[in-house]
Amino acid sequence: MSKGRSSPYALAKGLAEKLIHSLEKYCDKMEIAGSIRRLKQIVHDIEIVALVKEQAMDDLFGQPVEVTRTSLDDAIDLLWDNELLAWRYDKLKGGIKHKRLFHKHTGIQCDLYVVSDRRAWGSWLAVRTGPVGFSKFMMQKALKLDMFFEDGFLLHNHKAPYERRGSSRCAYGAKCPKIIPLPTEVMVFEALKIPYLSPEQREVKFGIG
Numbered sequence: 001m002s003k004g005r006s007s008p009y010a011l012a013k014g015l016a017e018k019l020i021h022s023l024e025k026y027c028d029k030m031e032i033a034g035s036i037r038r039l040k041q042i043v044h045d046i047e048i049v050a051l052v053k054e055q056a057m058d059d060l061f062g063q064p065v066e067v068t069r070t071s072l073d074d075a076i077d078l079l080w081d082n083e084l085l086a087w088r089y090d091k092l093k094g095g096i097k098h099k100r101l102f103h104k105h106t107g108i109q110c111d112l113y114v115v116s117d118r119r120a121w122g123s124w125l126a127v128r129t130g131p132v133g134f135s136k137f138m139m140q141k142a143l144k145l146d147m148f149f150e151d152g153f154l155l156h157n158h159k160a161p162y163e164r165r166g167s168s169r170c171a172y173g174a175k176c177p178k179i180i181p182l183p184t185e186v187m188v189f190e191a192l193k194i195p196y197l198s199p200e201q202r203e204v205k206f207g208i209g
């Protein structure tokens with residue numbers, strides 16, 4: 001369960017929009033996900049998915065280096081300096097940056113998921129929009145179609161080659177030639193052969209009260 005303070009839809013949405021307004025110039029895309037997108041009237045926390053601008057860099061020897069800090073990080077630090085936000089944590093998990101922040105004035109929690117691979121933008125948006133039941137349904141539907149998601153929700157169009165600690169692993173990882181690019185959410189529904197459901201319909205069908 002979330003420890004964030006619950007708040008009415010309008011307040012949470014207003015705050016989410018302000019955050020996006022402050023940060024969107026550092027991203028290629030930024031969208032409100034979670035229960036706000038599903039139009040729930042009581043919101044426990046704000047979820048935002050961001051696609052960072054590509055910042056390919058080479059080192060002295062012309063080898064690509066992994067960018068660990070982006071201008072988005074700097075912009076968030078600035079909001080923190082202005083006492084608008086405070087950190088809970090900032091970590092890298094499965095190729096994604098998950099920043100948990102909270103708004104100092106209201107105590108509303110904000111989870112920011114920073115996606116760097118645009119092939120996974122659609123799946124990230126769908127998974128973070130939820131609800132949990134829908135996200136699980138997506139994963140199961142993929143397996144039924146002999147596909148699977150891994151490493152930040154990249155969709156591999158082949159059977160999982162082996163199982164490790166309950167999760168499937170592709171030997172080629174993000175370089176697998178059978179990854180289906182999902183740059184939009186609609187493409188996720190198409191790839192998984194699920195008739196499109198609006199976020200509110202996902203709430204009605206898969207939400208729990």
Ligand SMILES: [Zn+2]
Nearest residue numbers: 156170176178
């Ligand atoms: Zn693969």
